Amino acid sequence: MISLTSPVETRAHGWPAGAKLAVLCAATIVLFAVDGLIWHMGFCAGMLALYAAPGRQFLRTGLRRLSMLWPFVVLVVAWHVLTGAAVEGVQIALRMITAVGLANLVTMTTRLSDMVDVMRWLLTPLTVFGLQTKGVELAVALVIRFTPVLADKGRLLRQSWRARATQRVGWRIILPFAVLAIDDAEHVAEALRARGGL
Structure with a gap:
């Protein structure tokens, strides 16, 4: 097994895991609540800017981990082009890339043990x-x-x-x-x- 945490140290590595997961949840809600191709192009560009901020190595690592999305992106866009809804297909693809990219950003800057601690805290009432x-x-x-x-x-x-x-x-x-x-x-x-x- 390998660690998903990026070896490139960023300021986000020191932020609380719970806060990062809460912001991720809020961002995902916004992504699915907002319609419009321009909006989603902006969201995706913002996500890429977050990857680029810590440097070239961090950006390369992040994009490499997102490369597994391309078959799904091609499939979604191709289907919507065939059904005559190309703009909607591009919007869905951008939404998917942005959502997964933000989630990947959280895992790259958060230790697994910290995420498990948050999960334990959230599940404590169910005990x-x-x-x-x-x-x-x-x-x-x-x-x-x-x-x-x-x-x-x-x-x-x-x-x-x-x-x-x-x-x-x-x-x-x-x-x-x-x-x-x-x-x-x-x-x-x-x-x-x-x-x-x-």
């Missing part, structure tokens, strides 16, 4: 009803940690396919990708059992 917060905390941590790991393994699978075949990468890598994900899940489950589970 009255018998909810075991440790399971939820672990699930959130695993999702955050393993998403880039699986994306990286998918990239390596695509590269391996291109090195060995003349055909385009297609559905054939779905099965080996699923096997890799299941294998990782089994290793994590064995490690958890070895440490006493939850």
Whole structure:
């Protein structure tokens, strides 16, 4: 597993995790409440400016992590072009890029342990009803940690396919990708059992 926190230190690294997550929630609400292509172009430009502010290395790292969105962006825009709603498709794509970009910005400037602490604090009232917060905390941590790991393994699978075949990468890598994900899940489950589970 790898850390999502950026090695480039920024001022945002010292801000409270709860405040950053609250601002992220508010920004996401605004993104979905506001319509208009110009607005969303401005929001996306503002998000990119936040990435650029700490420097070129931070910007490169952030954009690399957002590169996995491009297939979804192409699919959304192509569908809306075919249905005669190209402007709406571009607006949806910009909204998606901005929302995911802001969320990625929070994870890049916040330690995972700090986010888990916020999650624990939010879930504390539910312990009255018998909810075991440790399971939820672990699930959130695993999702955050393993998403880039699986994306990286998918990239390596695509590269391996291109090195060995003349055909385009297609559905054939779905099965080996699923096997890799299941294998990782089994290793994590064995490690958890070895440490006493939850």
